[in-house]
Amino acid sequence: xxxxxxxxxxxxxxxxxxxxxxxxxxxxxxxxxxxxxxxxxxxxxxxxxxxxxxxxxxxxxxxxxxxxxxxxxxxxxxxxxxxx
Numbered sequence: 762x763x764x765x766x767x768x769x770x771x772x773x774x775x776x777x778x779x780x781x782x783x784x785x786x787x788x789x790x791x792x793x794x795x796x797x798x799x800x801x802x803x804x805x806x807x808x809x810x811x812x813x814x815x816x817x818x819x820x821x822x823x824x825x826x827x828x829x830x831x832x833x834x835x836x837x838x839x840x841x842x843x844x845x
Contacts, residue, residue, distance in 0.1 A: 767820075768831070769825065776790075776791045823835060
């Protein structure tokens with residue numbers, strides 16, 4: 762699937778540059794850790810909500826090229842339920 766290509770924001774460029782090993786502390790992708798506690802966790806409801814969010818906001822599925830640009834391609838793997 763394709764969308765319109767768009768330039769990265771300054772923050773997206775910083776994340777992208779940090780993944781490159783050209784810098785002393787580079788070569789590491791952005792990651793975070795969050796721990797949540799639910800009294801009544803509903804995995805299926807979370808999966809559906811995540812799928813809806815990714816469908817509604819194509820930028821969450823954009824693919825960034827090795828040159829640091831979005832070329833309009835979208836990663837649509839979220840639709841098959843794998844990893845969600």
